[in-house]
Amino acid sequence: MPRILNDLKVPLDEDLAERLQWMEPDHGPFRILRQSVDARQRHSPHFVYSVEIAEAGETLKVEQFKLERTEISGSQERPIIVGSGPAGLFAALRLVERGIPCLLLERGSDSATRIKGISQYWRHGQLDRRNNVCYGEGGAGLYSDGKLITRIKSPHIPYVMNRLVQFGAPEEIQWLSNPHVGSDRIRRVIPKMREFLIANGCEIRFDTEVKSLLTEGKQVVGVKTEYGEDIRSPHVVLATGHSAEDMLLHLNDLG
Ligand SMILES: Cc1cc2nc3c(=O)[nH]c(=O)nc-3n(C[C@H](O)[C@H](O)[C@H](O)COP(=O)(O)OP(=O)(O)OC[C@H]3O[C@@H](n4cnc5c(N)ncnc54)[C@H](O)[C@@H]3O)c2cc1C
Structure with a gap:
């Protein structure tokens, strides 16, 4: 099942995909949920990620925002x-x-x-x-x-x-x-x-x-x-x- 990795720190000049490959060589697809920059330490600013990552062979569920269709009754006047x-x-x-x-x-x-x-x-x-x-x-x-x-x-x-x-x-x-x-x-x-x-x-x-x-x-x-x-x-x-x-x-x- 896909997992969430929080608080993943990656130097600014490093690629996230490479870092994940190094951490989990057999991982499947991943998706960035959140990316921010932590620059509190002046000499080592870095990205902080939350990532959803799947196992090899798994897929990530795509979030759907489909709304239910509503049957309007009563007034036919449009909003x-x-x-x-x-x-x-x-x-x-x-x-x-x-x-x-x-x-x-x-x-x-x-x-x-x-x-x-x-x-x-x-x-x-x-x-x-x-x-x-x-x-x-x-x-x-x-x-x-x-x-x-x-x-x-x-x-x-x-x-x-x-x-x-x-x-x-x-x-x-x-x-x-x-x-x-x-x-x-x-x-x-x-x-x-x-x-x-x-x-x-x-x-x-x-x-x-x-x-x-x-x-x-x-x-x-x-x-x-x-x-x-x-x-x-x-x-x-x-x-x-x-x-x-x-x-x-x-x-x-x-x-
Ligand atoms: C220069 C500027 C830069 C901004 N930059 C940002 C930003 O970078 N990020 C951010 O989050 N927010 C920004 N804001 C704030 C943001 O634009 C507002 O919070 C947002 O637009 C409010 O949305 P709204 O739909 O409530 O109202 P509005 O955007 O004010 O929309 C109201 C609409 O109603 C129409 N209208 C008004 N009266 C009538 C009427 N009597 N009949 C018919 N139509 C009418 C107007 O023409 C307008 O199109 C900025 C605002 C300004 C002025």
Whole structure:
């Protein structure tokens, strides 16, 4: 049966595969679960690995993140997700993976159009209120360097990393202790994610700001867009991030 080797120290100039070959000459396939650098001793910094290793002739189980498909009963109104930052995109992903069609509304444009608004600001100081570093497909931070560091220990982290890799992020984000997608790469990941969402039942409307929530009593029953359209659904995921001051003020007004 595959075993986990923890706290495996390997000098920076040594190859992990060679080290494992030396330690266990007859081993089978292995997989890195975690890699970090211990540089506390200035003169001998080294990698620290956790590795899953199989015996010769064995295989490693590939982690599957397939979600059960859900049969929807009752309301046929699609869930609405407001905002296509990380929270909104992953909410949409979870829904379509369960076979639930949804509608994603984003005030900014797709990432290729969005960069024009951002360049305009960087070059000429002209702020595009729709497309900027905080608003537009991918949300805040899409035009940064894509560090994926979190202090929380959530069981959902492997799923998120797995999906980012599926859409083109480097594989090592699944095991590095300080994972980093890189500024160019993260901008290629998001359009792939969008294509997947659309192909699997998510309608995405860019340049569509949600102006207010529709409510009946204390119940949210849909949203009103900037074009005056009322879209009804009993399920609204508000993923507008912390830059959306207007939405926060609206929520405050709603009490
Ligand atoms: C410059 C910068 C660099 C960053 N770098 C990193 C990093 O390297 N690593 C890291 O972990 N975090 C980083 N962050 C923080 C990270 O980006 C945020 O924590 C994360 O984006 C929050 O995700 P979110 O989906 O909740 O909200 P957001 O990313 O803010 O997304 C909200 C989305 O909702 C849309 N929206 C808002 N209001 C409406 C509305 N009324 N109608 C329709 N759509 C609406 C917005 O256009 C936006 O696309 C960075 C942030 C910034 C600003």
